[in-house]
Amino acid sequence: MNQCRLRSLVRVRRSLALGLRATDHHILARQALRTIQTTAQGRGVHDLDSFANGCSAAYIEGLYNKWKRNPKSVDESWNELFSGDDRTTAKRRPLPASHFRKYRRPPVERTAMKARSGARTASGGASAAPAAPPSDWKNIDDHHVIQAIIRAYQSRGHLAADLDPLGIVGPKKLKSVDGTHRHAAREVLRQHYSYIFNDLNTMFKLPSSTMIGGDQEFLTLKEILDRLERIYCGHIGVEYMQITSLTKTNWIRDRFEKPGGLDLTKEEKKLILERLTRSTGFENFLAKKFSSEKRFGLEGCDIMIPCIKEVVDRATKQGVESILIGMAHRGRLNVLANICRKPIADILSQFHGLKATDSGSGDVKYHLGVFQERLNRQTNRMVRITVVANPSHLEHVNPVLLGKARAEMFQRGDTCGSKVMPIIIHGDASFSGQGVVYESMHLSDLPSYTTYGTIHIVSNNQVGFTTDPRFSRSSRYCTDVAKVVNAPILHVNADDPEACIQCARIVTDYRTRFRKDVVIDIVGYRRNGHNEADEPMFTQPLMYQRIRKLKPCLQLYAEKLIKEGVVTDSEFKAMVSNYEKICEDAWTKSKAVKSIKYSSWIDSPWPGFFEGRDRLKLCPTGVSTDTLKTIGEMFSTPPPSEHKFEAHKGILRILAQRTQMVQDKVADWSLGEAFAFGSLLKEGIHVRLSGQDVERGTFSHRHHVLHHQKEDKVVYNSLDHLYPDQAPYSVCNSSLSECAVLGFEHGYSMASPHALVIWEGQFGDFCNTAQCIIDTFIASGETKWVRQSGVVMLLPHSMEGMGPEHSSGRMERFLQMSDDDPDVYPDTCDADFVARQLMSVNWIVTNLSTPANLFHCLRRQVNMGFRKPLINFSPKSLLRHPLARSPFKDFNECSSFQRLIPDKGPAGKKPEGVKKLVFCSGKVYYDLFKERDDHQQVETVALVRVEQLCPFPYDLISQQLELYPKAELLWAQEEHKNNGGWFYVQPRFDTALLKNENESRCISYRGRPPSSSPATGNKVQHYSEYKALIKSVFGELTPENKKRLEEQIKKQQAKAKADAQSKPSTKPPSTPPKGGSTPPPGKGGSGGKKRSDSSPSATIAPTGPQPRKPLISMPSRPPRGGKQRSGSAPAPDLVDEASAARNTEPDSPAHDGASPSAWKRSGSAPAPSLAPRASAPRSPSKAQTYRNPPSPAHDGAAPSTRQDSSEFIKRRPAKDSGSRSRTQKNPEESELDPTRPEH
């Protein structure tokens, strides 16, 4: 290179330093530059590559172009350069774009860094200033700024997007140097705001974090800004940079930024117009025909219908077969007509005020459910669309919908949401205002609750009833709640139909790609008032002045497409009139309809369930002893030793106690529950138990999921391995929500009648945060929407001194909402009385006192010919109460559910001697039972337990009243007078008494006085209330009885002391509940007095509260050597020879299903399958039941050899939030105290 060229290079550098920039054809220029560099390096000018970067290349390229047009227009030195030999290089074909993709950091940076590190080394410390040439730093800085600007648009561009068709919340524009108005003001660009006033022709290399360039890697600042403006500040505002996954953000970037990615064809535009015509046409038609009727029209957000339709079409193309929609009032009729294609005549008939031919209360037309299965003509595939019936309570349908969707996935064996898709349509005010939205969102990623992505569509009309967003939320957007689950949120201007449809496509594809929640916020307005009869100008005068001036979206879009030549004016008019004709024809048809049927609006039909079935037939609920043994043994056995599952020692003790119970043929609460679940699973009924901490049980009594003590997320659930072809059992700890989780389970129960779906409250008290679900769905769902549900609520309830919020499941509320008439004595002579009574009531309310009754009650839920919600008040201390146990015979084929348990002791046997007939329910029975003993009134006081409160067992109550004709009638309850069952039972007792002409008695109340608080938090007060209750039933203890009891206590204590000394190693496995009603020693307690044969379970060992004893009756027995179950290590002191011998009695019946040990013996091992849950019923005779798929390797090998531990022992699919701390709780530490629930 000659001197002249070197001079020119120096000028280049100088001009770069001055900030001069070039424009196009940088590639050629780069080649030219490279030639210069090569030459210069050949001459030892090494620092020349310091300007061999994108900007200088672009500059030289510009000069080159200029020179090509007119060689005199550039400096002589450039002329020399370009006209020399090197020019031939510059004329070479441009390098392919792929070449530049390999672009690395420009040499300028490397040099600069070298210089910087050199400077540091030279000065020997970090304080030395970098010595890079200023021009290079400027260039780097410029690129950094561009990168920051791009990122600013990506993360904050939505703040300046033009989203509001009303222009109220419009972007603040700024005028750039080229005179262009741009939206991204300071709010978006922050400190880089002023940069856009630079030379807009400067060329920049695009960073890899954007796709705006498409195939181009270099764009001018102007082009960069223009593209970013169009993408991020147009009619779509996309919030996605909060997403923590790079794959997802890149996916969204790709969809929005790639040039041309959002273009639509003519046909697509025409289809949008057609759909918009239908959407607007439907509302116009209703407005014309029913001008004063409430219909909650969609006007102002009309584009929502084409959007939903786009989602449906696209999703069905991608394989979705069932779409479930949850939505409120706004636009609902339009959805039914234009999305579900419910015949318009059926919808119009709802406006005619017709009588219903079936029973129920019905609901307003904009709450009704719909179930349609139809061919989607766009995709030529069948699709099932369900709109779930919903109450007025906004957003509360969300969890119900999710539960229903999840259950449908389960039934179809859809393990990733590829066949079933939920869509929830929200109002803007309710989306931000209702807590259930947040609670439901939090279910979205939980393994047992996920629906693999829900599409949320907000019909954002910028007003909630009369309140505008400034006063109805604190967040900027109504959708901010969705950010908690990392959902991308697409805000879109409702007056830009094409943008809206693009968003609909993107959200559908996002859900298909990632199986996660995603939101479209369609920002429109509300053309009318809250409803059509409302005057919006009262409260939003300015807004409505604007609205009045706005053309409807349909008109705007039609004008646009006519202008673009997509449709002609006459084509558009034909579209409008065609749809008008469809509506008019439907109108004529609807006038012929003379009655309506509520059942034609059912959202969850159960085909095949009711047909040919005798609904009034109550099938037996008892099971064989063999079934009990199989379940009991499996339930009490730790995982086989070959799986090397290390269970907690406390769990092993519990399992040993269970083993003992099975051997003794007696069941406590948890075993009774397991019998119910296990026997249903055996029959192909899927069981799902959900709620906070249900896997272990709040009171540490259940332990269905055992946790490996050394490995995270390795668990074992014996009930999932009872039988080879059993139905799946899901027991799932839920999020700490009552409302959403109960709603979810209710929805789950709606999907199919062949499942037992249970929600358990932590304490019954907390169900009041789910009150809306209880009132609007569970209590009244069947009456309003003819939709049945057999959902079970287990609500721990009883007064045990645990304070106001841990005592009451608010039984009174459920009873008050029961719809059986207190003043009508039913026809108890009807052979089907019991079933008829159950069928006609809105729900069943029980307060059970024995494990066997729980077993029968739960099994009855699915053995009935219909479905009914069950509210059961579960016990707390009774979970371990020695008397609250049932012998196996109470579970067998000869047994059944007992709605009422009569007194079977001396009082019941000699009723004529009874002076007081005390009716009670639940746990208080055990208190009364003990106290009656202590007061020595077993012959004069009869205790009768009302196990099923609603429907009221009139027949059995009447029998009891007749059995004790002279007895005083009392209702004893532990709850306060304004709580519990009293309000419900009193009028019903009166009705039963009035039935008998000769009856002159009435029932009187014994219990706590009225109180606004459900229970005291003071133990002393609790006990004094208890004493008062007992005194009111039995009177004062006589001095003789007092003395007798004191002596008994002393004896008991002495014996306990002696026992403790002789058996120091014997540790009680658990302690009786603290704070229970059992009086402390010396305060009237009876101690361990031997029970008379009036004991509720005479076969059960006697007990006494003082001193504390192991709750399993374990007389001192030698350890049972060699009787351990394989792999388990039962506490030796809890297993005895005698009971083992009992277990092998010659007359003990053979097992009907093989126990684990039997499997091994017989070699026909069932496969405890852990494969994905099967959906389809396997056996035609058991249609609609769910079973695990048959084991693919049913080769007869014993489970131990055939299965590897990963099958038998589950590794949890839960999100791995990093390995948990290995610091385990001391395994010896007891966490089994029932009175220490974590709360």
Ligand SMILES: Cc1ncc(C[n+]2csc(CCOP(=O)(O)OP(=O)(O)O)c2C)c(N)n1
């Ligand atoms: C839980 C609940 N609270 C209050 C209401 C009364 N209400 C009915 S519609 C409405 C406004 C809802 O506004 P938005 O969610 O924006 O929906 P829009 O009606 O505007 O479509 C209100 C407050 C209700 N139905 N449910």
